[in-house]
Amino acid sequence: MTSQSPPPSGPPDDARRPHGSPEDPIDPDATVIRGPLPAEPAQSPDETQQADPAEQLDFAEPPAAAESATSDGAVSSETTVSAESAGSPAGQKRARLVAIVAGAVVVLVGAVYLIGYLMAGDKLPKDAQIAGIAVGGLTTEQAIQQLQGELGDRATAPISVTAGDQKATVQPADAGLSVDYPASISAAGGGRSLDPRHIWQVLTGGSDTDPVVVTDQQKLTAAVAALAADLDRKPKNAKLAFDGAKIEQTKGRDGVSLDQEKAGGVIEAAFLGPSTAVVELPATITEPEITTAEVADVVASYAKPAVSGPVTVKAGTAGSFTITPAMIGNSIDVVVADGTVKAQLDPKKLHSEAGPALAKVELKKPRNATVRLVDGKPKVIPAVNGTTVKAADLAGAVEPVLAKTGKDRRAEVQLTGAKAAFSTADAEKLGIKRVTGEFTTYFPYAYYRNVNINRAAQLINNTVLKPGDTFSLNGIVGERTAANGFVEGYIIQGGKFKKELGGGVSQSATTTFNAMFFAGLKDIQHQPHTLYIDRYPPGREATVAWPTLDLKFQNNTKYGVLVQAYVKKSTPGSRGSITVKMWSTKTYDKIASSNLAKSNFTTGRDITDDSPKCEAQAPVQGFDVNYSRIFSNDGKVVKTEKFFWRYAPTDRITCKR
Template identity: 45%
Template sequence: MGRKQLAGIIAAAGLGVLVVGYGLAFALTGDKVPGDTTVLGISLGGLSEDDAKAKLQAGLKDRLVLPIKVKAGPSTYQVKPAEAGLTLDVDATIAEAGAGRSLNPARIWQGMTGGDAVQPVVAKDEAKLKAAIEKLATQVNRPATEGTITFVKAKAVQHPSADGLQVDNEKATETVVSGFPSDGNPKDLQVSVTKPKAGSEAIDKAMTEYAVPAMSGPVRLTVGDKSADLQPEEIAPALTLVAKDGGFTPSLNAKLLEPLFVERFKKLETLPKDATVQIVAGKPKVIPAVDGMVVARDKVAPAILALLPKPSGQRTAAVGLSHTKAAVTTEAATALGIKEVMGQFTTKFPHATYRNVNIGTAARKINGTMLKPNEMFSLNKIVGERTKANGFTEGNIINGGKFVLDLGGGVSQSATTTFNAAFFAGLKDVEHKAHSVYINRYPVGREATVAWPSVDLKFLNDSGHGILVQTLFTASTPNSPGVITVKIWGTKVWDITAGQSEKTNFRAPGLVYNTEPNCRAQAPTGGFDIKIYRYFAKNGQRVKTESFVTNYNAADDIRCGPKPGTTPPTPPASTDTPPTPSTGKPSTTTRPPS
């Protein structure tokens, strides 16, 4: 065998060894992650592509939903990955790590000897990410603030200046993305810092030269020989000093002090009086407006600010008066066109002291109500809550089909009378609710109850002119019923008549025996439905018709005492007189007044 043959055999044998080794290396590493590969500390070396994906997903499961924390100055903020549109691209991350079969010798060699820490590949929803960064910027960004001085209980309180911050949105995006998945530790945002223009020296100067003297005593404002004093503790809540350009600027919130001015300037000024419409000698009359002379508000704040730094004895300034017109002029009141009765109604009520109090109080509060075109009448708003402080007392109301005592009982008499006046005036019915049971002194189906604050009587002045509501009230006596009349004055638009259907859907009352100590007997009333019509006419011709249905429940026959033939309950033992034996007879049934 020659040397050439031997060399060929040896070469062939070596190539075979290489081929076998290459095949073995490919079999062992060709589809596996390189041996030393990690992703965020999770070791994936030597795993198949599918196993590496599964391990990576399991290892990062909790971190993928953690908020990304970022820090600007001393404050920490959070961005939710879902809101920012950030997700982990597992496939791309594993591919980046080097998984997958390859015949490339270099790739096979890396699988046997290589691998490194690989950053996760993050998928981004650009629109969501942009919105999340803009939201973050609104939380972080703030302008530089100058030092201020405010006053609490007439004591000056110093507030130091503060730097401003401004986020770089592009770099903030990089920071947020690099922080996903979160490890719980905040990453620093890159922000620019802006400095306030005035230093601390300006605030120190303001304290010495203005703030401390400002609270040293009252200031006095004069009009002629009249004056009004304003105390430091009254001025303090509206006073502020702001550092500016090395100095300071005082300011006074005059709107905050207006209630104080109104009270304190009463003796310095004459307030204007609005023109009104009143019923005089049975006819509407325009009461002219009266212009006023009031303290010129635009002069008050500058005068106070100029006095505050001055020492005692020099804290007085004159303020002028300005001519002020009434809000409602005589011409405006005349133009409302309140000249005739549009609609009126009268109801009577049986004698009861509480009725005189409650119906009379409501009538007085309603009387004189004036509405401009398209203004709303609300009885609850005008009359107010039915409390003792507001002039009301306890009386009968209907609750759950029973008559019970409560504050304001009887006010519904005023509501019913007002409702019918508005009905015949042709005004738009916005809200009314009939009593749950029929009360025979009211027009059937055409009445209204009220309760604070949920049940109201409302109507809209849709007449095109102003209206004035007038009430006439006569208290009841033991020998005569009370009377309430409501007239609505304006410009008459419609001739109104009313109609009604037959009663339908009759409901029979029940019979109830009540042995409770606080029992109140009640006469029965049947329930029914009825339809009410309102006919609108002009010049004798009907133009339109409106209707509504009123539903009345039945009111039970309530008798105080045990049911005949039953054993009454045993009353509690008493150490005084023995209980009176029951006769077993029910008491006389009467309807309580309402």
């Protein structure tokens, strides 16, 4: 096929030829004049160009009658003959005969030429083909229709392309590729022409020519750029992973970078090709650093044998334990170094995976040092070292047997000493020596109070806060459930007293808050009750509810803090109490509370409740309260913290059943 830029507009060459040129057809109606021609006046060049072609043909004269040039360039209008023949009757006869024969030949040639021209007409050469499509003997219009019908689908069919293993299609229109049908017909010999060679070609010849393709280079460049955006990709490494004992392989893939400069020409050349053809575009193919074949080698040589069965490990005198294939698989790391993939056991992962199995052998766990109250005073409980299997030792013992099978998958590892994470020296440095803050609250007799307040105190007691640690009552006490040792008791909900598991624990929170308050620790989170309870200091108290409301404070000193909590249970004839103490080293000489100033008193409503779960309650005024925490050193106030709370009034509720 022939490529060209879009053709210029305007009439074809034949249409641009002046009428009357030698290539125009002979007028069949022209009068043929035989014999001598009458003299005609001289014509201007323009008039000569407009003369009828048939007349031009008839004006040809036999050679004997043609004008001859004199030696000096003048033209003689007389026929040159010898004197004797010109003057004799025989000579004149021969001259007339020659003229007649010459004229007849001219007429015959003209007639043949005219017949050939008429036969050729606007037709293509009889054997003409375009891209294998027969168009011979057809007129230009017929040939265009034939070519469009046969070639149209191919001219609009998408071109399938590949770059490496990437596939895509290109729409010819998007790539600026199209067929110039008139130009293709013209290139195959279509159209009228006075050239005898063209007439002869139409009547007797013809060949297979390529269609003329028009390429919009701007569109083609844009289409190639769009292809590159779709086809280009970076190389991707093959991967190896484990899900327990299951081996998971991910194939790698080559990187592809399309050669955009060359791709356009390849696409252009593929235009009008077979619809089933797939065109390979020029591209740079880059292998990944880790290939699929390399991962397959690691799977065969290491991964499959590694998880082929359990490994039995003897841990010194402590006993033996089993590492399962799943434990092994979850402990294998796949690493890439210097372009090579390698699989190996990760000691920390293996030790963690084998933890449940290790727990079954007689290993002595290390015990951290701590501080406890003994006979009412803080005492450092020394750390105790234990025995363990080191992660590196375990991996070193197991790795060599992973390639073995059956009973040969056995290993032995030595026990080593395991130091406590928090040593005796660490505990002694905490400086837990004396009470830095304490508080006691009292409560009337109720079974649920004795149970719930005491249970909370048991869980809080002996809590040690290292410098920077935060105390969370919900975190230490946990959810108030029967399994955790709590029973139903009264709580405040929606301005009313209701029963719920853990009722009364807020008294533990209030007492702990006040002990923290006077120890000078940092308040992080606390919230007083919505209704005032007269056994608590107004405003200087706290309520808790699982899991939303918590009591939190931070040990913001450089010393440790030991929290002591204990309960004196109530009886039907005596109050109970809870005491909380903070043991540490003082950082302030004195921490005090200002007066708890009440103001803005309000009164609640009188409500009659006829519901089965009604709980009667006495009215209590609401009010605002303001107070401060005052820090002093050497008799001088060094810091003051202000607090405020507003209590809602407690409604009088009368139960009507």
